[in-house]
Amino acid sequence: MEHWIDVILGFSYVGIFLVVFAETGLLVGAALPGDSLLIAAGIVAANQKGNVHLDLGGVIVAVVAGAILGSIVGYFLGKRWGPAIFSRQHSRLFKPEYRVRAEEFFAKEGPKSVMLARFIPFVRAVVPTLAGVSNMDFRQYTLYSVVGAIVWGAGLPALAYYVGQRIPDLDHYILLIIAVVIVLSAIPVLLKVLEARRAPRI
Numbered sequence: 001m002e003h004w005i006d007v008i009l010g011f012s013y014v015g016i017f018l019v020v021f022a023e024t025g026l027l028v029g030a031a032l033p034g035d036s037l038l039i040a041a042g043i044v045a046a047n048q049k050g051n052v053h054l055d056l057g058g059v060i061v062a063v064v065a066g067a068i069l070g071s072i073v074g075y076f077l078g079k080r081w082g083p084a085i086f087s088r089q090h091s092r093l094f095k096p097e098y099r100v101r102a103e104e105f106f107a108k109e110g111p112k113s114v115m116l117a118r119f120i121p122f123v124r125a126v127v128p129t130l131a132g133v134s135n136m137d138f139r140q141y142t143l144y145s146v147v148g149a150i151v152w153g154a155g156l157p158a159l160a161y162y163v164g165q166r167i168p169d170l171d172h173y174i175l176l177i178i179a180v181v182i183v184l185s186a187i188p189v190l191l192k193v194l195e196a197r198r199a200p201r202i
Contacts, residue, residue, distance in 0.1 A: 013058050013061070014024065014074060016037060016063060019037055019066070020062070020067050021033060024066065024069065024128060025122070026073075027074075027125065028072075030056045039157075041054055041160070042156065042159065043156065043161070046164030046165045050168070060157055063152075063157060064154065066153075071149065072142065075141060075145075078129035078130060078133040079130075082133030106130075106134050111141060114131060114136075114141055132148075141165075
């Protein structure tokens with residue numbers, strides 16, 4: 001198992017909660033290992049090897065709580081400071097047109113995009129802030145965000161736990177499993193990018 005996952009899991013449920021919260025609620029958390037951590041935690045809970053002992057129920061509670069609270073914090077950060085950040089004409093990361101695109105995206109895709117974004121690395125880290133910047137209805141946002149957090153936060157660790165119980169020494173292949181998950185998660189993003197590039201420009 002990779003060292004940084006060992007370190008996080010060493011803090012047990014608190015470490016899992018903090019990583020998921022930061023990944024969802026803070027833009028700087030985009031580089032944190034969300035899916036990787038959930039998979040590793042599920043497999044560790046199934047095998048109970050080494051010095052780290054986790055319960056699947058505790059993992060799910062920590063993940064879902066971190067995801068929900070993080071999404072709410074990210075929304076209000078975007079609502080409070082987003083307009084000022086995205087008003088910088090010469091910014092490379094926070095251009096005004098990015099805010100316009102975010103508003104158009106949420107208007108077109110609807111609140112379901114908030115739920116679906118939960119399953120795409122990096123995207124789930126920026127959606128809460130962009131939802132706040134674009135003034136998406138908070139009740140709608142919260143509803144879909146909570147549903148996404150529950151499905152993602154319970155489903156991924158439970159799947160890893162289920163497989164981990166049935167395949168001996170699966171913890172030896174965590175890095176390979178994580179790599180496959182990352183590739184599969186990136187496919188929807190790549191398809192969207194290709195679709196946008198092929199679309200006719202007016």
